[in-house]
Amino acid sequence: MYARPPRSRSRGAELARAGFTDTEAAMRELASPPLDALAEDQTLLAMFAEVADPDLALRGLGRVLDAARSDAAGARAATTLLEALGERAVDTRRLLAVLGFSASLADHLVLHPEHLADLVPGGHEGDDGRPASAGAEPGPRSVRSEMLTAVGADPGALEPVADGHHQDLLRALRIAYRRHLLSLAAVDLTGGVEMPAVGAELSDLAAATLEAALAIARADLPEGAAPCRLAVVGMGKCGGRELNYVSDVDVVFVAEPPDGVADDDALRTATLLASGMMKACSERTVDGTIWPVDAALRPEGKAGPLVRTLASYTRYYESWAKTWEFQALLKARPVAGDGALGGEFVNAVAPMVWNVSCRDGFVGDVQGMRRRVEHNVRPADAARELKLGPGGLRDIEFAVQLLQLVHGRADESLRSGSTLAALSALTSGGYVGRDDGALLEQAYVFLRTLEHRIQLRGLRRTHLVPQSDADLRVLARSLGLRAADELTARWQRENREVRRLHEKLFYRPLLSAVASLPGDGVRLSAEAALARLEALGYADPAGAMRHIEALTKGVSRRAAIQRTLLPVLLGWFADAPLPDTGLAGFRKVSDALGTTPWYLRLLRDDNAAAERMAKVLASGEYATQLLLRAPEAVTMFSGDAELAPRGREQLEAEVTTGVERHDDPMAAIGVVRAMRRRELFRTAVADVVGLLPVHQVGQSLTAIAEATLAGALAAAVRTVEAERRGPLPTRLAVIAMGRLGGREMGYGSDADVMFVHTPHVGADDEAAASAALAVANEMRRLLAVPSPEPAFTVDADLRPEGRQGPLVRTLASYSAYYDRWGEVWERQALLRATGCCGDPELLRRFEALIDPLRWPTGGLTDVQVREIRRIKARVEAERLPRGADPSTHLKLGPGGLADVEWCAQLLQLQHAGRFEALRTTATLDVFDVAVEVGLMRDADRRALREAWCRAAAIRNATVLVSGRASDVIPADLPTLAAVSQVMGYGPEESAAFLDEYRRVSRRARTVVERVFYDDPR
16 A cells, blocks of 8 residues: 655645645645745745635746746746745745735736736846835826826826727736736735725726726727817715725716817717727726726716716706715715816715705605615625625715715715715714724724625625635635634624614714713714704604603613613614604603513513514504503514414403403493503504514404404493393394405404394393393493594494494394395395304304395396496495595595405305305405306406505505504605505605505406406406
């Protein structure tokens, strides 16, 4: 058997200790010329041990030395390099650092070995070893000169023009750019330059590259092109001098005609120049590409003209620009072309930028932008997203920019395009606490450095932290960390800290205006605090400040805990539809429960419960008022299990037992009200936080209503029996009708019922009728007693003869009426009739009575069908309120609730006699069965179901927001915005919410025309 020589084994161990993972390949490489002469040098191993990926560095070194032999300049640099390695020259670590981190830059050196001289001390004649540009004086002008010289343009000319063949110029531009990038990476990887200087140097290199590309575009202009002035204004990270290694370069183009030149002619030339410049940077050649130049931040985006005059920009920004466009302009900076014109542009837009926080909807726009950024992250990438995810770079940038826009109107020291410079100014000015500012700066520098390393590794635009341990190990070593798990722990720690500070940053200083917060290091004036509250969406900043003061004043434990909670709660309130309502509700609940130990402990220790509470309180009046009547229900925020709807049987048993303990009817009905109040709150919370779809909300509300009626009936029976000093002479039952019978109730629904009784054997009919009427009236009276809770209206208008008919009938009377007088519309009303509460046998007999009427064996005659359609048409024409917009009427508008329900009911009247599965009181179940038995197409079912669910959900959301029932989508903009947000839309997406409802309802109306009116269209 072959045995490895002892020296080979020991050499392999030395290589492994130096960080090599493939020691066999490393020994072969070191045994080959020209490195074989240095193979035994322990100092060489130590130098490799310093780089991120020793295996990659050694392979790259061999490739570069091989390539250098065929190039005169490269050969001299290679010789110098070998001498330096032999002499253990420290500066050789720049080359090894590059080769040991980026295979792409090693590929560049293989293709251009002459650039090896830039990294090797003494590689150039008379060179001191300093790279040509990166990290060294004289700065941006030197880089500009070198890039222009590379394309044969005069750096001293006012408008440099490149000299040479187009393809040769493109190649020269790419080679020169990559050479500078190589030099900067070498200094960066060896600690010679750090953030933010790396971003600044990359931005200066980008600006110089744009200038050289513009020179190429000038050389390509057709003969006779009109003269023009063209400024290239950097936006985004390029404008802020914080560019990444691999990034789009955002710009806008500003043009002006010289004296005597027509605007159109100058703009045509400027457009040719701008297009040519962009192509010179992004066009793919044999030497690859540089980066895309992105002009999408211009007015109207890609749909707008590429180039505008200064006056055109000004008109647009004054009249049409959205908030995010001004936020983008915060970093605008002239980077190429006519610098004076670029400066005029920046000066013209600056006043608009720094007054944007005064605009209506400012906070909603900014919040919407933040949501879009987070929503655009692919779920599969969210855990690895370094830039856009929660706790990422965008959280820091967003926080800094929002504070700049809020306070920069009055404080010019905040007007910087650099994130770190702006953060420093915010900290110095007292808008951010000193400790928080230091932590954010540390996190930003680390995250940006990690982002740079990830991109530099493959020269690829990405913001995702790699998953493999091998890649993480290399990244960790490049950052001076020992292992992959150390890097992951550091990144996650910074990520959590950023998210915490992002949520706190806007709100903690507000407390300093009204409370003493030692050690916070920031004290906003009252005026600044009010301005910040207003910018963050609080409609009544002064009122909000009073609530904050009331919650945080004093030295009690309660005040101390609430000072800790409020910074985060204020942020959650601001993200919800109605921040003022949320803050006011929190104060009231805290006033009621603040001395209860478990209340503040729950909010302090259960982050999810606190967030849910903030969202519910700031989503509208309905749930807030319920909670204020029963503050102890705050425990429901603690978990999903607490928010699961309770079944009817459980609720009915609770109220029945409670009623039996009270002889006083008002005390008895109080038990019923307490149950209803608690369960309505449970359902509303589950609805707001997204745990219940609309049909389950309806089922839960129906179960609550059924238990409420059962409890009220029990209390009324006890009261009447006590008054009559004996048991009732009749059996009584309550029949559920309408949405109650269909188990489809909304928050604002009435309880449609009918009362039926049948006297006991031998009882006097008049006495029985009198007793039944007394119970029905007492039941309605108890439920109608005024209270601050949502009203519970018992509506018996669907009984025979409506309001003119007797409130209570016997079973025989119902039978006689329907046999003699029953109209087809009354049969239709009976489709949703079902037993609610009372005598079980009587309920069974009533349903047996009406089943043949509502589900006729032979269906409907043609005359009856026409009558139903005639009634429907009359309802549409007569019941829609005068002046109402049909397209926003949720019940009677085209494709609204009535349209969908009448479709279902006609199908039942026509076909339930044949198909037993159609004998249901639930609207949506009818369509499911109709598809199964071939009466309806599945596409039609989906259209009707979507319209019904959406309309029902909007009605519910309107009640949750305003506390009032309405069949119309709110017209006033604040309420509409709140309703749309409760429905899951952003605060600035009210128009999209309306458009979506109209689209869904129009599609449903088309189905109604075909299914209900038998229109073949």
